[in-house]
Amino acid sequence: MAEKVNKDHIFYRNPTKYYPTAERGEGIYIYDSEGKQYIDGSGGAVVVSIGHGVEEVKKAMLGQAGKIAFTHGSQFTTEAAIDLAEKLVNISPEGLDRVYFLSGGSEAVETAVKMARQYQVDRGAPSKYKVISRWTSYHGNTLGALALSGHTGRRKYYQPLIQHTPHIAPAYCYRCSFGSEPGKCNLECAEELEKAILYEGPESVSAFMAEPVVGATAGALVPQDGYFQRIREICDKYDVLLIVDEVMTGIGRTGKIFAVDHWNVAPDMLICAKGLAGGYTPIYCLLTKEKIYRTIKEGNGTFVHGHTYSQNPLSSAIALAVLVYIEKHDLVNRSAKMGAYLLEKLKVLERHPIVGNVRGLGLFAGLEFVRNKETKETFDPKLKVNVLIGNRVFEKGLIIYPGGGGADGVHGDHILVAPPFVITEEQIDQIVKILDESIAEITEEKGLDASG
Numbered sequence: 001m002a003e004k005v006n007k008d009h010i011f012y013r014n015p016t017k018y019y020p021t022a023e024r025g026e027g028i029y030i031y032d033s034e035g036k037q038y039i040d041g042s043g044g045a046v047v048v049s050i051g052h053g054v055e056e057v058k059k060a061m062l063g064q065a066g067k068i069a070f071t072h073g074s075q076f077t078t079e080a081a082i083d084l085a086e087k088l089v090n091i092s093p094e095g096l097d098r099v100y101f102l103s104g105g106s107e108a109v110e111t112a113v114k115m116a117r118q119y120q121v122d123r124g125a126p127s128k129y130k131v132i133s134r135w136t137s138y139h140g141n142t143l144g145a146l147a148l149s150g151h152t153g154r155r156k157y158y159q160p161l162i163q164h165t166p167h168i169a170p171a172y173c174y175r176c177s178f179g180s181e182p183g184k185c186n187l188e189c190a191e192e193l194e195k196a197i198l199y200e201g202p203e204s205v206s207a208f209m210a211e212p213v214v215g216a217t218a219g220a221l222v223p224q225d226g227y228f229q230r231i232r233e234i235c236d237k238y239d240v241l242l243i244v245d246e247v248m249t250g251i252g253r254t255g256k257i258f259a260v261d262h263w264n265v266a267p268d269m270l271i272c273a274k275g276l277a278g279g280y281t282p283i284y285c286l287l288t289k290e291k292i293y294r295t296i297k298e299g300n301g302t303f304v305h306g307h308t309y310s311q312n313p314l315s316s317a318i319a320l321a322v323l324v325y326i327e328k329h330d331l332v333n334r335s336a337k338m339g340a341y342l343l344e345k346l347k348v349l350e351r352h353p354i355v356g357n358v359r360g361l362g363l364f365a366g367l368e369f370v371r372n373k374e375t376k377e378t379f380d381p382k383l384k385v386n387v388l389i390g391n392r393v394f395e396k397g398l399i400i401y402p403g404g405g406g407a408d409g410v411h412g413d414h415i416l417v418a419p420p421f422v423i424t425e426e427q428i429d430q431i432v433k434i435l436d437e438s439i440a441e442i443t444e445e446k447g448l449d450a451s452g
């Protein structure tokens, strides 16, 4: 049979791959132009939360489009943006009172870095500019966000263009950098932040940025309880802003509205979120403390930054409709409940010789694949085990989000399973069944079982 190719003018992300044409979506399903049904088991790239094709969102979209679809943030404010900001402040951790709207995650990350910097200058601390982040992290693909991201594979090509910024070890319990174990450690990975601040010089450090639960680069790394509380203390001690990147975790994904809510930690800035509009429109935001807003207002008077589509009224109305839908259907609690069920079922897959670790929080789960469970030896990256598994489940009508490089930036294979919150137990069983079959098939076909 001739291999399928895409014959059009799109500059595809992977020109060697065939992309089926998605025609429509409904609930947890996507249907392609040949009528094939896919379970959206990762909500794309951890985006779709309330499911596809929700009528209420369509109505809000049309309603706002009928009024006004675009205004520029330097000229107008709109009811839609005002209402969305109010809603977000009401559901956010204590003290986050101002909302800066954006249309991409990388854009939001870079905005946070610049806002932190301008805040430091405007309050009279101009020597503070460095942002410390962590290895095995992802904060976006634009050059500034990539500088903070700790993923060698994504950085390698662009290294000469990437500014050097300090990184510390991640909270990666399965592969603890300090040789410790959950429950027995002294949160050495959090203490690293203090060391890094002292090495760099506290007078030079503006902020620390981290994902509360690491997503794309390692597959749902959940820190130990106490980790973020300790990070908060260290930031306070050295007058460093704490920025949490909740691009993947925000708006219910982990079973709380924000992942930091699990630890009652109030950051100075919070970047949110693919789930803000659940895939219905590109809108993100940066939530900040009033003192940051006030300092900039009383300092320069203007935040020297801006993007054309920020504060977009059409996107704002859509995001508000998504938040209202989440609240009306109690979907954050559903994410917690279904997430617990998903994790329990996925844990069973640890019986496969190549499944080293299953972890997660809410409907945000990760499976890590290893060549040897005893030693946690990784597969040769050339084998692309995560891609093989991703492709096999896709053939069987399941979409998951594969990734590599978690172990050391180059080695390591994982997948993320993060379905829409409206998923049922039966549908979760189906996801696990397809994963179970596919992992067994790939293990056998590629001879991946080192113990055999």
Ligand SMILES: Cc1ncc(COP(=O)(O)O)c(C=O)c1O
Pocket (backbone or CB within 6 Å): 045, 104, 105, 106, 107, 109, 138, 139, 140, 141, 211, 215, 216, 245, 246, 247, 248
């Ligand atoms: C934690 C995190 N931050 C930032 C980004 C970048 O977002 P975007 O792809 O919208 O630029 C991502 C994307 O996956 C992410 O997971």
